[in-house]
Amino acid sequence: xxxxxxxxxxxxxxxxxxxxxxxxxxxxxxLGRHPNKAELGMFGVMWSEHCCYKNSRPLLKQFPTTGDRIxxxxxxxxGVVDFGDGLQLAFKIESHNHPSAVEPFQGAATxxxxxxxxxxxxxARPVAVLNSLRFGSLDNPRTRRIFAGVVEGISHYGNSFGVxxxxxxxxxxxxxxxxxxxxxxxxxxxxxxxxxxSGASGxxxxxLYVGSTTGRDGMGGASFxxxxxxxxxxxxxxxxxxGDPFLEKALVEACLEAFKTGAVVAAQDMGAAxxxxxxxxxxxxxxxxIDLDLDKIxxxxxxxxxxxxxxxxxxxxxxxxxxxxxxxELIDIFKxxxxxxxxxxxxxxxxxxxxxYQGAIAAEIPATALADNTPIYERxxxxxxxxxxxxxxxxxxxxxxxxxxxxxxIGGELKTWNDVLLQLLDTPSIASKQWxxxxxxxxxxxxxxxxPGGADAAVVRLRPQEPQAGSDNANKTWNxxxxxxxxxxxxxxxxxxxxxxxxxxxxxxxxxxxxxAEPIAVTDNLNFGSPEKPIGYxxxxxxxxxxxxxxxxFGTPVTGGNVSLYNETLDADGNPTPIYPTPVVGMVxxxxxxxxxxxQGWRNExxxxxxxxxxxxxxxxxxxxxxxxxxxxxxxxxxxxxGKPPRLDEELERVIQATCRYGIRQGWLNSAHDCAEGGxxxxxxxxxxxxxxxxxxxxxxxxxxxxxxxxxxxxGARIVVSVSPENVETWExxxxxxxGDYWQKLGTVSGNALEVVSGESTVLDVTLAAMAERxxxxxxxxxG
Numbered sequence: 154x155x156x157x158x159x160x161x162x163x164x165x166x167x168x169x170x171x172x173x174x175x176x177x178x179x180x181x182x183x184l185g186r187h188p189n190k191a192e193l194g195m196f197g198v199m200w201s202e203h204c205c206y207k208n209s210r211p212l213l214k215q216f217p218t219t220g221d222r223i224x225x226x227x228x229x230x231x232g233v234v235d236f237g238d239g240l241q242l243a244f245k246i247e248s249h250n251h252p253s254a255v256e257p258f259q260g261a262a263t264x265x266x267x268x269x270x271x272x273x274x275x276x277a278r279p280v281a282v283l284n285s286l287r288f289g290s291l292d293n294p295r296t297r298r299i300f301a302g303v304v305e306g307i308s309h310y311g312n313s314f315g316v317x318x319x320x321x322x323x324x325x326x327x328x329x330x331x332x333x334x335x336x337x338x339x340x341x342x343x344x345x346x347x348x349x350x351s352g353a354s355g356x357x358x359x360x361l362y363v364g365s366t367t368g369r370d371g372m373g374g375a376s377f378x379x380x381x382x383x384x385x386x387x388x389x390x391x392x393x394x395x396g397d398p399f400l401e402k403a404l405v406e407a408c409l410e411a412f413k414t415g416a417v418v419a420a421q422d423m424g425a426a427x428x429x430x431x432x433x434x435x436x437x438x439x440x441x442x443i444d445l446d447l448d449k450i451x452x453x454x455x456x457x458x459x460x461x462x463x464x465x466x467x468x469x470x471x472x473x474x475x476x477x478x479x480x481x482e483l484i485d486i487f488k489x490x491x492x493x494x495x496x497x498x499x500x501x502x503x504x505x506x507x508x509x510y511q512g513a514i515a516a517e518i519p520a521t522a523l524a525d526n527t528p529i530y531e532r533x534x535x536x537x538x539x540x541x542x543x544x545x546x547x548x549x550x551x552x553x554x555x556x557x558x559x560x561x562x563i564g565g566e567l568k569t570w571n572d573v574l575l576q577l578l579d580t581p582s583i584a585s586k587q588w589x590x591x592x593x594x595x596x597x598x599x600x601x602x603x604x605p606g607g608a609d610a611a612v613v614r615l616r617p618q619e620p621q622a623g624s625d626n627a628n629k630t631w632n633x634x635x636x637x638x639x640x641x642x643x644x645x646x647x648x649x650x651x652x653x654x655x656x657x658x659x660x661x662x663x664x665x666x667x668x669x670a671e672p673i674a675v676t677d678n679l680n681f682g683s684p685e686k687p688i689g690y691x692x693x694x695x696x697x698x699x700x701x702x703x704x705x706x707f708g709t710p711v712t713g714g715n716v717s718l719y720n721e722t723l724d725a726d727g728n729p730t731p732i733y734p735t736p737v738v739g740m741v742x743x744x745x746x747x748x749x750x751x752x753q754g755w756r757n758e759x760x761x762x763x764x765x766x767x768x769x770x771x772x773x774x775x776x777x778x779x780x781x782x783x784x785x786x787x788x789x790x791x792x793x794x795x796g797k798p799p800r801l802d803e804e805l806e807r808v809i810q811a812t813c814r815y816g817i818r819q820g821w822l823n824s825a826h827d828c829a830e831g832g833x834x835x836x837x838x839x840x841x842x843x844x845x846x847x848x849x850x851x852x853x854x855x856x857x858x859x860x861x862x863x864x865x866x867x868x869g870a871r872i873v874v875s876v877s878p879e880n881v882e883t884w885e886x887x888x889x890x891x892x893g894d895y896w897q898k899l900g901t902v903s904g905n906a907l908e909v910v911s912g913e914s915t916v917l918d919v920t921l922a923a924m925a926e927r928x929x930x931x932x933x934x935x936x937g
Contacts, residue, residue: 159187160177160181160187161187162177162193166193167193170193170194170196170197171197171198171200171201172193172196172197172200176196176200176528179528180193180196183518183519183522184518184522188518189515189516190460191458191459191460191463191508191515191516192516192517192518194429194460194463194464195426195429195433195463195464195506195516195518195523196518196522196523198425198426198429198430198464199426199429199430199433199523199524199527200523200527200528201426202684202716202718202719203425203716203717204425204426204430205527205528206716207527207528207529207530208530208532208684208685208690208693208718209679209684209693209697209716209718210529211529211531212693212694212697212698213227213697213716215697215698215701216697216700216701216704216710216711217701217704217705217710217711218710218711218712219710220674220708220710221235222234222235222236222673222674223235223674223710223712224241224348225243225275225348225350225712226710226711226712226713227711227712227713227714228438228713229275229350229351229713230245230270230271230272230274230275230351230421230422231243231244231245231271231272231274231275231277231339231341231712231713232244232245232674232676232712232713233275233277233343233348233712234673234674234712234741236615236633236635236673236743237633237743238633239617240342240343240615240617240633241277241342241343241348242277242340242341242342242343242615242635242741243272243275243276243277243340243341243342243343244272244338244339244340244341244637244674244676244712244739244741245268245271245272245338245339245676245712245713245714246268246285246336246337246338246639246676246677246678246714246715246737246739247264247267247268247271247336247337247338247678247715248264248334248335248336248337248678248680248715248717249261249263249264249267249335249336249337250332250333250334250335250336250680250717250720251332251720252264252394253299253302253303253306253333253335254299254331254332254333256302257298257299257300257301257302257303257305257306257333258302258303258305258306258309259306259394259395259396260303260306260335261302261303261304261305261306261307261310261335261337262306262307262309262310262396262398263306263310263394263395263396263468264306264307264335264336264337265282265284265306265307265310265311265314265337265339265396266310266314266396266398266401266468266469267337267422267424267468268282268337268338268339269282269314269316269339269401269405270401270404270422270424270469270471271339271422271424272339272340272341273341273404273405273408273409274349274351274408274420274421274422274471275341275343275348275349275350276343276344276345276347276348276349276409276412277341277342277343277344278341278342278344278405278409279314279316279339279340279341279405280316280317280340280341280342280598280600280613280615281316281317281318281319281339281340281601281611281613281635281637282307282311282316282317282318282319282337282338282339282340283318283319283320283321283337283338283339283340283611283637283638283639283739284307284318284321284335284336284337284338284639285321285322285334285336285338285639285640285641285678285737285739286300286303286304286321286322286323286324286333286334286335286336287323287324287325287326287329287333287334287643287680287732287735288300288303288323288324288325288329288333289325289326289327289328289329289330289331289333290325290326290327290330291325291581291932291935291936292935293330295330296325296330296333297935297936297937299333300333300936301936303333303335304589304592305592307335307337307593308592308593308594309398310396310398311398311593311594312593312594312597313398313399313402314398314399314401314402314405315402315597315598316339316597316598317593317594317595317596317597317598317600317601317613318590318593318594318595318605319595319601319604319605319611319612319613319637320605320610320611320637320638320639321338321590321605321639322639322640322641323581323582323586323589324582324643325581325582326582326643326644326733328643328647328730328732328733329732329733330722331722331730332720332721332722332732334680334717334720334732334735334737336639336678336680336715336737338637338639338676338739340613340635340637340741342615342616342617344409344412344413344617345409345412345413346413349412349417349419349420350419350420350438351419351420351421351434351435351438352419352435352438352439352440353418353419353435353436353438353439353441353443353474353500354418354419354439354441354474354500355418355474355476355477355500356441356500356501356502357477357499357500358418358474358475358476358477358499358500359474359475359477359480359496359498359499359500360432360443360444360445360472360473360474360475360496360497360498360499360500361472361473361474361475361480361483361484361494361495361496361497362449362450362451362470362471362472362493362494362495362497363404363407363408363411363470363471363472363473363483363487363492363493363494363495364400364404364423364469364470364471364487364492364493365397365400365404365467365468365469365470365492365493366451366452366453366467366493367427367428367450367451367452367453367457367462367465367467367470368452368453368454368465368467369454369457369461369465370394370395370465370466370467370468394466394467394468395467395468396468396469397468397469400469400492401468401469403490403491403492404469404471404490404492406490407486407487407489407490407492408420408471410486410490411473411483411486411487414479414482414483414486415476416475416476416479416480416482416483417473417474417475417476417483418473418474418475418476419435419438419439419473419474420471420472420473420474421434421435421471421472422470422471423466423467423470423471423472424466425466426464426466427463427464427465427466427467427470428445428447428450428462428463428465428472429463429464429506429523431471431472432445432472432498432506432508432520433506433518433520433523433524434524435472435474436500436504436505436506436520436524437504437520437521437523437524437525438524439474439500440504441500441501441502441504441520442500442501442502442503442504442505442506442507442520443498443499443500443501443506443507443520444498444499444501444507444509445497445498445506445507445508445509446497446498446509446510447459447462447463447497447508447509447510447515448509448510448511449495449496449497449498450462450495450497451493451495453467458510459508459510459515459516462510463508463516474500480496484496504519504520504521505517505518505519505520506518506519506520506523530684532684532685532690532694534690534691534694534695535687535688535690535691538691539687539688539691541688542648542649544795545648545794545795545796545797546648546649546796546797548782548793548795548796549796550780550781550782550859550862553781553791553859553861556859556860556861557860558854558860558911558914558916559914559916560572560573561573561860561861563790563791568790570834570860570861570864570909570916570917571917571918571919573786573790573861573864573865574834574835574838574864574907574917574919574924575919575923575924575927576789576790576927577785577786577789577790577831577834577835577865578831578835578838578924578927578928578931579927579928579931580785580789580931581931581932581935582785582830583785583830583831583835583928584927584928584929584931584932585606585842585928585929585931585932586605586606586932587606587929588932588933588936589932590604590605590606593605600613600614600615600616601613601614602614602634602747602750603668603750603752606843607752607753607754607843608667608668608750608751608752608753609638609663609664609665609667609668609753609825609826609827610636610637610638610664610665610667610668610670610742611636611637611638612634612635612636612668612670612744612747612750613634613635613637614631614632614633614634614747615631615633615634615635616631616633617631632745632746632747632748633743633744633745633746633747634670634743634744634746634747634750635670635741635742635743635744636665636668636669636670636741636742636743636744636750637665637739637740637741637742638661638664638665638739638740639661639737639738639739639740640657640660640661640664640737640738640740641657641735641736641737641738642656642657642660642783642798642829642830643732643733643734643735644733644783644788644794644798645657645783645798645799646692646696646733646734646735646736647692647733647734647794648782648783648794648795648796648797648798649783649797649798650691650692650693650695650696650699650734651695651696651698651699652699652797652798652799652800652801653696653699653734653783653798654695654696654697654698654699654700654703654736655699655700655702655703655801655803656703656798656799656801656868657699657700657703657736657737657738658675658699658700658703658704658706658707658709658738658740659703659707659801659803659806659870660827660829661675661738661739661740662707662709662740662742662806662810663806663809663810663827663870663872664740664827665740665741665742666742666810666811666813666814666825666872667751667753667813667825667826667827667872668742668744668750668751668752668817668825669744669749669750669751669813669814669817669818669825670742670743670744670750670814671742671743671744671814672707672708672709672740672741672742672810673709673740673741673742673743674709674710674711674712674740674741675704675709675710675711675712675714675738675739675740676711676712676713676714676738676739676740677700677711677714677715677736677737677738677739678714678715678716678717678736678737678739679693679696679697679714679715679716679717679718679736679737680717680720680732680734680735680736680737681693681696681716681717681718681720681731681732681734681735681736682718682719682720682721682731682732682734683718683719683721683729683731684718686731688731689718689731692734693718693734696734696736697736700736700738703801703803706803706807707803707806707807709740714739720732745818746818749817749818749820750817751817751822751823751824751825751874752824752843753824753825753826753839753840753843754824754840754841754842754843754844754845754846755823755824755840755841755843755844755846755848755875755902756823756824756844756875756902757823757846757875757877757902758846758902758903759878759901759902759903760823760824760875760876760877760878760901760902761875761876761878761881761898761900761901761902762837762848762850762873762874762875762898762899762900762901762902763873763874763875763876763884763888763896763897763898763899764828764833764871764872764873764874764896764897764899765809765812765813765870765871765872765873765874765888765892765895765896766805766806766809766869766870766871766872766892766895766896767779767833767869767871767895767896767897768894768895769894769896769897778866778868778869779799779832779833779858779862779863779866779867779868779869779871780796780797780798780799780862780866780867780868781796781861781862781865781866781867782795782796782797782798782799783795783796783797783798783799783867784796784830784831784832784865784866784867785830785831785835785865785867786831786832786861786865786866786867798868799867799868799869800868802869802870805870805895806870808870808891808892808895809870809871809872809892809895810870810872811891812887812888812891812892813825813872813874815887816874816876816884816887820880821876821877821880821883821884821887822874822875822876822884823874823875823876823877824840824843824844824873824874824875825872825873825874826839826840826843826872826873826874827871827872827873828867828869828871828872828873829867830867831865831867832864832865832866832867833863833864833865833866833871833873834864834865834907834909834917835865836871836873837850837873837899837907838907838919838924838928839928840873840875841907841921841924842921842924842925842928842929844902845921846902846903846904846905846921847902847903847904847905847906847907847908847920847921848900848901848902848903848904848907848908849900849901849903849904849908849910850899850900850907850908850909850910851899851900851909851910851911852899852909852910852911852916853911854911854912860916864909864916864917873899875902885898905920905921905922906918906919906920906921907919907921907924
């Protein structure tokens with residue numbers, strides 16, 4: 154057997170491909186020889202964390218992936234669930250973090266393009282996009298540039314393609330200064346009778362390359378996405394793809410038309426690792442081989458060599474396996490849409506990927522060696538939490554200054570609760586994201602029921618595209634809808650990955666419940682630092698355990714997702730610094746009747762306001778109680794990130810959410826909004842601002858709690874709702890039967906200010922105008 158010392162590649166060349174010395178030895182063992190340059194590149198991208206999940210795959214096995222509604226789970230381009238009434242929904246989330254750090258516009262734009270292809274590759278028409286974004290502080294000029302570029306890239310691709318961007322989340326924290334997170338989620342309705350999968354079959358069937366041309370853009374993008382960012386990352390701009398949303402719009406139409414002919418046996422998007430990934434995964438998934446001739450591939454640059462063909466991540470490209478004899482039928486469809494479609498190879502019996510170039514064999518590798526029989530690292534998990542967490546967990550609320558109903562003493566001066574609320578509303582992570590979502594076309598396709606910022610989750614009406622005349626669907630009124638959200642409180646996960654990850658799932662489900670949707674299934678995007686470092690792997694392993702348990706508890710199986718590791722940058726001293734661990738959960742929920750959904754804003758003057766999930770007489774020893782630990786208040790007002798984040802009471806959470814959903818479906822509730830960052834005071838303020846109506850609340854003097862805990866404490870299964878006077882008696886009877894004493898009546902919708910009183914004292918009294926000025930202009934002020 155050849156040894157590493159005999160390798161034709163230097164250690165620097167192996168490192169450039171992301172190949173470790175022991176991995177190279179394994180490659181030589183698999184091939185029985187040294188690889189050539191093209192083959193080494195193929196292994197480099199396919200054995201990257203981005204493609205093969207070599208550090209995370211053992212942890213992902215614990216996720217629940219099956220259920221009554223699950224039609225396609227992990228392993229395909231997207232998950233598919235049954236939404237009843239003949240509707241099948243495809244959905245998926247993916248990251249484009251590193252490309253967005255070095256080229257924000259194209260990095261974000263092609264992230265949207267890639268996730269849309271994952272959807273229509275299954276035979277589904279994209280109907281909605283959401284995104285989860287993380288940036289550093291807006292005080293930083295580079296952060297402002299990245300933020301503006303990412304938002305522009307998302308809006309450019311989504312608007313041009315013609316899919317509504319209906320929701321998402323945006324957070325700002327110094328932990329993401331050098332490494333932003335750009336996670337895009339897409340949803341589509343199946344249009345084809347059969348779900349299109351990726352496994353190649355039929356020996357002798359032709360393999361078609363369709364879509365755009367191949368160039369040198371995106372070279373090695375998968376390897377680039379699996380490495381830490383550094384000061385030299387700007388040199389990796391060629392690893393950032395360039396997208397064309399108008400071409401992709403033609404591609405989706407051509408693909409769906411082609412799928413409906415029944416002539417397409419299998420299809421695979423050319424995303425990460427391009428031709429290498431699509432050929433090897435299609436072959437491995439079907440237990441066959443693929444023989445592909447690079448001379449047949451349409452190119453837009455001259456002088457390209459096999460290495461460049463195979464690693465290019467040029468956008469808007471697909472690989473099909475067609476029924477033999479029907480290839481011209483498909484070629485004609487793509488020609489009609491002014492797209493390339495050529496027979497570039499065929500399915501072979503030998504389970505290998507064979508690449509031809511200029512009459513010779515440029516690469517020949519067993520398909521499974523690239524696609525599924527890849528390296529796996531079983532890493533040891535720390536036996537006890539790392540020092541940073543243990544130190545943080547020792548924090549208690551007693552360390553905060555004394556406070557009273559008027560405010561809190563900070564630096565020798567009294568800061569009123571009015572001041573604190575306005576400061577939190579002015580915090581970019583809490584403040585209105587209207588600067589972001591007003592750049593998105595969220596009404597295209599005319600199915601958006603609730604616009605961004607109007608509710609805790611997006612709501613889109615589901616109906617088949619272009620129902621046939623005379624069919625059952627032709628004159629049917631379609632009221633079924635999908636609610637969708639993306640969620641993650643990364644500060645919670647940083648301080649306690651296990652509990653924090655469970656809370657992510659619970660809050661995503663709560664967001665859906667607040668619009669009246671039944672949570673159905675999950676797609677996740679695991680954004681973490683290096684798994685090769687003990688703390689990084691402890692965070693990843695602990696979070697995966699928490700996600701798995703919570704998804705099982707809430708009956709929301711995981712249909713797939715994305716793992717993005719090595720999200721680290723160099724600090725001012727040149728030391729690698731990881732981001733906060735950020736396991737983003739994308740969750741979809743079923744709405745039977747979109748005419749009965751709730752937004753977060755008050756609807757009517759005189760409505761009664763309630764909080765669900767807050768016990769009349771709370772005890773600190775219970776799970777679902779408000780806490781300032783890990784809170785936005787603690788981080789913003791006291792500049793402290795510490796404490797144990799809220800612990801999840803799964804049983805109470807399920808009951809509270811079911812109660813909220815039932816109240817919405819019965820028509821009792823006029824609004825519903827969960828208590829998240831900023832606690833009760835911020836939640837009520839947001840409902841005031843969304844409804845352009847004030848509120849008068851009366852709170853008892855806290856005995857076991859401080860005033861800042863009551864107003865700004867986070868955690869617990871808390872939802873703020875409003876109810877019309879005529880429904881109050883029925884609602885309160887129902888609450889007494891279902892929740893016992895886990896609810897409180899807070900006050901009424903009234904006036905043009907948020908007023909909170911306790912006995913004879915006024916605790917809060919802030920006008921809508923003052924709150925709106927801080928809340929609605931926070932991001933724009935920082936952008937100048």
